[in-house]
Amino acid sequence: MRIALFITCFNDTMYPGTGRAVVTVLERLGHTVHFPQEQNCCGQMHFNTGYRPDAVPLVARFARTFADYDAVITPSASCAGMIKENHPLLAEKYGHDQLRSSVSDLVPRVHEFTEFLTDVLKVTDVGAYFPHRVTYHPTCHSLRGLRLGDRPQQLLRAVRGIDLVDLPAAESCCGFGGTFAVKNADTSSAMLADKAAGVLTTGAEVLCAADNSCLMHIGGGLSRQDSGVRTMHLAEILASTEGDTL
DSSP states (O other): OOEEEOOOHHHHHHOHHHHHHHHHHHHHTTOOEEOOTTOOOOSHHHHHTTOHHHHHHHHHHHHHHTTTOSEEEESOHHHHHIIIIIHHHHHHHHOOHHHHHHHHHHGGGEEEHHHIIIIISOOSOOSOBOOSEEEEOOOHIIIIISOOTTHHHHHHHTSBTOEEEOOTTTTSOOSOTTTHHHHTHHHHHHHHHHHHHHHHHTTOSEEEESOHHHHHHHHHHHHHTTOOOEEEEHHHHHHOOTTOOO
């Protein structure tokens, strides 16, 4: 199976360690991971802010870049949702026949990281060891968009040494929502305060999720309270082995 990593521009710029963690896990499972240098933004920012025709060249480049791979893996439920749900919509409304065909062919091969592990590779135990108290936040895109269900928790429960605790009101939004946090700052801050308070009640050392954008938002609130709670992408926990430290 030819596997490609779609790192996403947010992770590539701010959280490159997440991409390395994905590669570590997949290589541990015996797979070679390719990283096409031509990859670019999935167009989510353009789509969500109303510049939808401007996103079409990005859709076309994505389809062209990853056309030859059997599986395209991304550690972002947000960007996976954009590709799966909105690339076909953009291709249908603004694209030509070739683009519609290319997108239709590629989209079923695009997988969010935890979905790929559990549904395609059929594994939950990836050989991880992480002896820390952890709580998991199901981001809106992973929960309501991709409908990942408990796939992330299945993977976390299989980690040796982990103390996985439930997050109160886990399904409530953290208040990030991309530009929502900028355009509706007061509402976003109130939602963040509720989410951070829930995290603190768990006594967790680490908060994890399938989207670094939400972790950045929540982590900012936690750090301003000097809470001592760290945020980590789920892939980084799954990449951890005995001897690794926080």
